Amino acid sequence: NKVHEATGSGTGVLGDQKSLNTYYANSTYYLYNVTKPMSGVIATYDNNNGGQYSLPGYYVTDSGNTFYSERQKAAVDAHYYAGEVFDYYYNNFNRESYDGNGADIVSSVHFGSNYNNAAWVGNQMIYGDGDGSTFTYLSGADDIVAHELTHAVTDTTAELVYENQSGALNESFSDVFGYFVDNEDWLMGEDVYTPGVPGDALRSMSNPTQYDQPAHMDDYQDLPNTEQGDWGGVHINSGIPNKAAYYTINSIGQSKAEEIYYRALTVYLTPNSTFSDARQALIQSAQDLYGSTTANSVASAWNNIGVY
Ligand SMILES: CCCCC[C@H](S)C(=O)N[C@@H](Cc1ccccc1)C(=O)N[C@@H](C)C(=O)O
Numbered sequence: 287n288k289v290h291e292a293t294g295s296g297t298g299v300l301g302d303q304k305s306l307n308t309y310y311a312n313s314t315y316y317l318y319n320v321t322k323p324m325s326g327v328i329a330t331y332d333n334n335n336g337g338q339y340s341l342p343g344y345y346v347t348d349s350g351n352t353f354y355s356e357r358q359k360a361a362v363d364a365h366y367y368a369g370e371v372f373d374y375y376y377n378n379f380n381r382e383s384y385d386g387n388g389a390d391i392v393s394s395v396h397f398g399s400n401y402n403n404a405a406w407v408g409n410q411m412i413y414g415d416g417d418g419s420t421f422t423y424l425s426g427a428d429d430i431v432a433h434e435l436t437h438a439v440t441d442t443t444a445e446l447v448y449e450n451q452s453g454a455l456n457e458s459f460s461d462v463f464g465y466f467v468d469n470e471d472w473l474m475g476e477d478v479y480t481p482g483v484p485g486d487a488l489r490s491m492s493n494p495t496q497y498d499q500p501a502h503m504d505d506y507q508d509l510p511n512t513e514q515g516d517w518g519g520v521h522i523n524s525g526i527p528n529k530a531a532y533y534t535i536n537s538i539g540q541s542k543a544e545e546i547y548y549r550a551l552t553v554y555l556t557p558n559s560t561f562s563d564a565r566q567a568l569i570q571s572a573q574d575l576y577g578s579t580t581a582n583s584v585a586s587a588w589n590n591i592g593v594y
């Protein structure tokens with residue numbers, strides 16, 4: 287409600303200044319804001335490096351509505367980018383929050399100890415600090431935030447099972463919407479990956495093989511469906527649908543591609559969808575929205591990566 291809404295300022299992971307939607311109460315300011323129109327909230331917490339707190343941890347607050355400290359950087363970006371992704375889904379697809387029903391968006395930063403990952407854990411996002419060499423604070427990359435929040439969209443729509451081909455699709459859709467939100471480049475995680483090494487990334491959608499992912503069905507990696515096997519290589523085999531997305535976006539443009547990926551995810555895909563099912567879902571979505579020329583472009587993108 288109006289009396290509590292405030293606009294703070296903060297320093298992000300990369301030292302950049304940004305305005306923040308904050309909440310004033312008990313003579314302090316919170317990284318917390320109410321979203322419109324259904325009044326969900328975006329709330330950001332510090333999980334205290336897995337200290338004595340369970341998730342979500344404690345609210346990130348500042349008495350001066352200025353979030354400039356080193357410890358606050360990860361929270362600044364987690365909060366800011368969560369708002370950016372909320373706006374992306376609302377403005378492009380009229381989807382209010384990840385469930386389309388104004389669900390609260392909760393993020394916890396400083397999760398674990400030197401944790402080189404970020405995740406959607408079923409009801410909230412968690413962000414590790416990284417070990418400072420492989421990653422710095424993972425919330426510092428908007429494509430990572432969009433990746434994680436898109437898992438929540440997937441979990442409330444197609445519910446793609448997180449293993450084997452459906453799991454690689456799950457991962458790929460998160461990367462694809464990460465691209466749509468970030469769309470500076472075809473790289474994933476570059477802003478926080480290896481802070482000491484410029485220009486590299488965890489993955490490349492335009493050139494998956496650059497970071498040891500297959501880019502064609504002939505090179506699909508049959509890995510065990512175990513934690514050690516990355517559940518059948520979901521982060522490895524995602525290179526194949528990622529490359530198809532690269533071809534698709536280049537041939538039909540981002541605005542059409544966004545609509546067909548969203549329609550495929552929310553209308554056609556199901557928990558056990560395979561790569562071939564995804565090809566068909568995207569072709570059908572393209573046909574539904576834009577006709578056969580666009581549908582044929584999608585078909586050839588998937589033909590190029592050996593999925594029919
Ligand atoms: C609980 C542990 C597994 C969760 C994996 C999460 S969903 C995930 O995929 N995280 C992304 C983070 C990311 C996204 C975009 C760019 C960079 C990094 C991910 O790809 N994690 C890699 C490191 C992995 O888990 O293998």
Ligand SMILES: [Zn+2]
Pocket residue numbers: 433434437457460
């Ligand atoms: Zn993921």
